[in-house]
Amino acid sequence: xxxxxxxxxxxxxxxxxxxxxxxxxxxxxxxxxxxxxxxxxxxxxxxxxxxxxxxxxxxxxxxxxxxxxxxxxxxxxxxxxxxxxxxxxxxxxxxxxxxxxxxxxxxxxxxxxxxxxxxxxxxxxxxxxxxxxxxxxxxxxxxxxxxxxxxxxxxxxxxxxxxxxxxxxxxxxxxxxxxxxxxxxxxxxxxxxxxxxxxxxxxxxxxxxxxxxxxxxxxxxxxxxxxxxxxxxxxxxxxxxxxxxxxxxxxxxxxxxxxxxxxxxxxxxxxxxxxxxxxxxxxxxxxxxxxxxxxxxxxxxxxxxxxxxxxxxxxxxxxxxxxxxxxxxxxxxxxxxxxxxxxxxxxxxxxxxxxxxxxxxxxxxxxxxxxxxxxxxxxxxxxxxxxxxxxxxxxxxxxxxxxxxxxxxxxxxxxxxxxxxxxxxxxxxxxxxxxxxxxxxxxxxxxxxxxxxxxxxxxxxxxx
Ligand SMILES: Nc1ncnc2c1ncn2[C@@H]1O[C@H](COP(=O)(O)OP(=O)(O)OP(=O)(O)O)[C@@H](O)[C@H]1O
Ligand SMILES: [Mg+2]
Numbered sequence: 001x002x003x004x005x006x007x008x009x010x011x012x013x014x015x016x017x018x019x020x021x022x023x024x025x026x027x028x029x030x031x032x033x034x035x036x037x038x039x040x041x042x043x044x045x046x047x048x049x050x051x052x053x054x055x056x057x058x059x060x061x062x063x064x065x066x067x068x069x070x071x072x073x074x075x076x077x078x079x080x081x082x083x084x085x086x087x088x089x090x091x092x093x094x095x096x097x098x099x100x101x102x103x104x105x106x107x108x109x110x111x112x113x114x115x116x117x118x119x120x121x122x123x124x125x126x127x128x129x130x131x132x133x134x135x136x137x138x139x140x141x142x143x144x145x146x147x148x149x150x151x152x153x154x155x156x157x158x159x160x161x162x163x164x165x166x167x168x169x170x171x172x173x174x175x176x177x178x179x180x181x182x183x184x185x186x187x188x189x190x191x192x193x194x195x196x197x198x199x200x201x202x203x204x205x206x207x208x209x210x211x212x213x214x215x216x217x218x219x220x221x222x223x224x225x226x227x228x229x230x231x232x233x234x235x236x237x238x239x240x241x242x243x244x245x246x247x248x249x250x251x252x253x254x255x256x257x258x259x260x261x262x263x264x265x266x267x268x269x270x271x272x273x274x275x276x277x278x279x280x281x282x283x284x285x286x287x288x289x290x291x292x293x294x295x296x297x298x299x300x301x302x303x304x305x306x307x308x309x310x311x312x313x314x315x316x317x318x319x320x321x322x323x324x325x326x327x328x329x330x331x332x333x334x335x336x337x338x339x340x341x342x343x344x345x346x347x348x349x350x351x352x353x354x355x356x357x358x359x360x361x362x363x364x365x366x367x368x369x370x371x372x373x374x375x376x377x378x379x380x381x382x383x384x385x386x387x388x389x390x391x392x393x394x395x396x397x398x399x400x401x402x403x404x405x406x407x408x409x410x411x412x413x414x415x416x417x418x419x420x421x422x423x424x425x426x427x428x429x430x431x432x433x434x435x436x437x438x439x440x441x442x443x444x445x446x447x448x449x450x451x452x453x454x455x456x457x458x459x460x461x462x463x464x
Pocket of ligand 2: 171237277
């Protein structure tokens with residue numbers, strides 16, 4: 001009988017050194033859906049590595065051969081490693097990072113090898129399910145779909161991209177998507193740097209790296225961000241915060257494609273795709289003289305605008321809310337629960353999130369934890385959480401122009417009571433209530449939002 005692996009398309013890369021194990025591994029795996037690849041003399045193809053589940057089987061005799069630049073390789077690829085012929089006492093954590101390392105004796109049996117491989121395959125599968133869930137990019141609303149279509153249009157064109165959007169809208173997620181799915185650099189590293197958080201005086205060292213012994217304390221050579229991103233994508237977040245003198249240096253690297261480490265005289269070629277993001281209006285900064293025009297034009301070859309959550313509307317708010325709840329509660333447990341209650345979805349749709357997806361995510365995760373603990377959509381507790389979130393919004397300092405300042409003294413309490421009564425009388429069904437009051441559903445929604453109604457009603461009104 002043909003046994004299938006839990007992961008389809010598993011690759012086993014074997015570095016055999018002097019140990020002659022490729023044939024043996026291939027024989028042990030013959031009945032499984034596994035590709036055994038001799039890796040000693042074939043460079044690993046990064047595209048393939050990114051697309052398929054992979055495990056390395058490495059004979060310790062291959063260490064220090066030129067084919068195996070160990071630490072770089074592990075750091076970049078992070079595939080689990082089965083060391084063959086290593087004794088546990090050889091398990092030097094610097095050499096074999098524990099989270100990736102497993103050990104087999106040189107005279108391993110097929111059962112031992114297969115047992116270990118299936119265990120790792122299960123781990124890989126759990127990990128990829130987790131990241132796929134967390135990774136799924138919600139884009140149901142028309143503005144987000146339009147953005148996705150735009151991204152498709154620029155697929156495989158490797159020019160610089162400037163991603164623009166309010167805080168928390170998902171600019172970094174878009175950058176990752178461009179990298180992973182729409183770039184020939186997708187198999188390489190994704191190096192994200194927050195330009196607003198670079199300590200003074202460290203720019204050169206962080207971006208350009210330094211040669212061994214180039215200054216006191218520089219015992220080891222160090223790769224800067226440009227070199228780390230070689231073959232992949234360099235994501236420069238908050239690019240508008242980069243001081244002018246650093247902008248010049250960045251521009252120079254973009255123009256001649258080389259970097260020179262501090263303390264070294266040898267320029268090195270680097271090849272990466274640049275994606276930058278900002279929530280500021282760069283053209284204004286250019287006018288003010290705090291952002292170089294030449295750098296702006298260089299970055300904004302393609303400009304993408306990520307819509308705010310308010311522009312995306314209820315459809316995305318609810319889809320995101322459900323997705324975040326599912327990651328906390330777990331899809332299986334969630335299946336055992338009743339549907340997301342109407343009042344909860346409705347409340348989330350009516351809320352404003354000045355911090356965009358990030359803020360909605362925080363709320364959803366807090367709610368998810370409660371749902372996981374109680375095993376129900378416990379209306380009393382969840383309403384309290386919603387009320388808390390609204391209270392926090394209302395009392396947050398009005399430093400953001402988008403922050404809705406809730407001033408309850410301006411509320412028309414009589415209107416609010418009428419609304420509550422009408423909702424009550426109509427079983428909290430929005431459609432019926434709107435009809436009853438002779439207003440449109442949209443106006444009703446606005447009023448509910450304005451008066452933060454789900455904030456304060458008594459629990460007895462719960463319909464769920
Ligand atoms: N479309 C989406 N689908 C699922 N999760 C998303 C989506 N957009 C954003 N997120 C999540 O929202 C949070 C904020 O996203 P991200 O960090 O990409 O925003 P940002 O625009 O870069 O924020 P900032 O302006 O603060 O740098 C992250 O946890 C991210 O995973
Ligand atoms: Mg960001």
